[in-house]
Amino acid sequence: MRxxxxxxxxxxxxxxxxxxLLDDPMTKAMGAPTDExxxxxxxxxxxxxxxCHDYGLANIEVE
Numbered sequence: 227m228r229x230x231x232x233x234x235x236x237x238x239x240x241x242x243x244x245x246x247l248l249d250d251p252m253t254k255a256m257g258a259p260t261d262e263x264x265x266x267x268x269x270x271x272x273x274x275x276x277x278c279h280d281y282g283l284a285n286i287e288v289e
Contacts, residue, residue, distance in 0.1 A: 228289045231282025233268050239275060243267055 233240045247253055247263060272278050 230287045230289050231272065231279075232285055232287065233271060233275075233278045234281035237275060237278050237281075239271065240278065243271070 235241075244264070247258075247260060252258075253260060272282055
């Protein structure tokens with residue numbers, strides 16, 4: 227079992243970061259590992275953003 231604490235989908239920083247990564251044509255052209263990049267970003271962002279930290283705790287999931 228693994229626990230997953232999601233980021234707040236309405237957090238402005240999360241929205242900006244996701245759109246910058248996923249809307250960039252170079253991301254697809256390079257075959258960038260978007261799942262790994264997003265997971266690394268989520269871990270770092272959750273430590274820095276109280277909003278996402280609290281959201282993750284309230285909505286924790288089991289994988």
